[in-house]
Amino acid sequence: MKHKLLIILLIIIFSSLALYAKEYAVSYLNSTRKDHLPIHKIDGKNYVNIYDIERTFDGSIEVDQITQTVELKIFDQLMTFSFFNNWVHFGKTSYNLHNDIEIIDGFFYVPEYFINLCANKFFPDAVILDNGSIIVHFASMEKYLIKTIVLDPGHGGKDSGAVGRHFGTYEKDIVLKITKKVKALLEQNLDVKVLLTRSDDRFVSLGDRTEFANEQHADIFVSIHCNAAYNTKANGSEVYYLSTAQTHEARAVEAMENEVIKFEDPESIKRYKDLDFILYDMRQTEYLNESSELSDMCQKELTRNLGTKDNGVRQANFYVLRGAFMPAILVEVAYLSNKNEEKKLRTDDFQNRAAKAIYVSLKQFKEKYDKMN
Numbered sequence: 001m002k003h004k005l006l007i008i009l010l011i012i013i014f015s016s017l018a019l020y021a022k023e024y025a026v027s028y029l030n031s032t033r034k035d036h037l038p039i040h041k042i043d044g045k046n047y048v049n050i051y052d053i054e055r056t057f058d059g060s061i062e063v064d065q066i067t068q069t070v071e072l073k074i075f076d077q078l079m080t081f082s083f084f085n086n087w088v089h090f091g092k093t094s095y096n097l098h099n100d101i102e103i104i105d106g107f108f109y110v111p112e113y114f115i116n117l118c119a120n121k122f123f124p125d126a127v128i129l130d131n132g133s134i135i136v137h138f139a140s141m142e143k144y145l146i147k148t149i150v151l152d153p154g155h156g157g158k159d160s161g162a163v164g165r166h167f168g169t170y171e172k173d174i175v176l177k178i179t180k181k182v183k184a185l186l187e188q189n190l191d192v193k194v195l196l197t198r199s200d201d202r203f204v205s206l207g208d209r210t211e212f213a214n215e216q217h218a219d220i221f222v223s224i225h226c227n228a229a230y231n232t233k234a235n236g237s238e239v240y241y242l243s244t245a246q247t248h249e250a251r252a253v254e255a256m257e258n259e260v261i262k263f264e265d266p267e268s269i270k271r272y273k274d275l276d277f278i279l280y281d282m283r284q285t286e287y288l289n290e291s292s293e294l295s296d297m298c299q300k301e302l303t304r305n306l307g308t309k310d311n312g313v314r315q316a317n318f319y320v321l322r323g324a325f326m327p328a329i330l331v332e333v334a335y336l337s338n339k340n341e342e343k344k345l346r347t348d349d350f351q352n353r354a355a356k357a358i359y360v361s362l363k364q365f366k367e368k369y370d371k372m373n
């Protein structure tokens, strides 16, 4: 009986959590960066998840289970919350949050009033509240530079991706090689941190790829693939960014790259179709201009360096791009289904040139956006 009650209680808590009361749109002064800070209703009161605050303000969190406190550091200032208590300690002063800190499912929720305190008391120069939206102003320009790039070699493990018909080449092997070459070029020549969603032959779900990029606060996400088509004559290079697929061909590629979800468990498949992903989708649309620009740069460099047919920049609705909160593109280097291109894709020289093309476009994009700030 007790268990039943607990389950009912949990359901009520979760369903009330799922209903976003509203959210703050977050923008950053002198930057293309954008974010959202959701507001959660708990017992009818407005709360914000402390991890959303951490992300929004590029902060850090330390939880101490022994003293039952949470330390949040934002704008280089430390503040302390106590579990199930309505005070925040900032400097030598304590401020009343009017409602207790809540802990649900391991997440800490602080009363929305904390945002008002940040804007009005703690960081009036850095946090500006404007009609339900937040404008963040980091004093250090460091925050605006493109510093972290996540490269995503498509497929892996049980998912081989496209398979070449003439030499039995696996897409997962070729794209991993190209990706590692891009990483080496970026690290040798640019002051950036480069992270891979996989660096060996393993299966990584589509959701985990972008989740990783989000967790690492990546500034750019690049998914690298080889194309395939029923028509063995099809050839050339294409770069995609997110949208609902525009053309018949784009829809075919979209169907192929999204097919990987058949390897994933039913739970995660359900997740892609959930409202959550629609929200993610909306977030990604905020980066459409930047993604489209990076696509143009990459497409130009690919065809120039590889001498491949220019199939143009395209838009498609790839699951792997949908969860990324940053400019994100998907590169189809060339066609594994085309005998001539499969042969080329296997060579070190062609892989080097593909890597160089992707690297040069990232360099151009970084130089442009770093200078703007």
Ligand SMILES: [Zn+2]
Binding pocket: 154, 155, 161, 162, 171, 224, 225, 226, 257
């Ligand atoms: Zn692929």
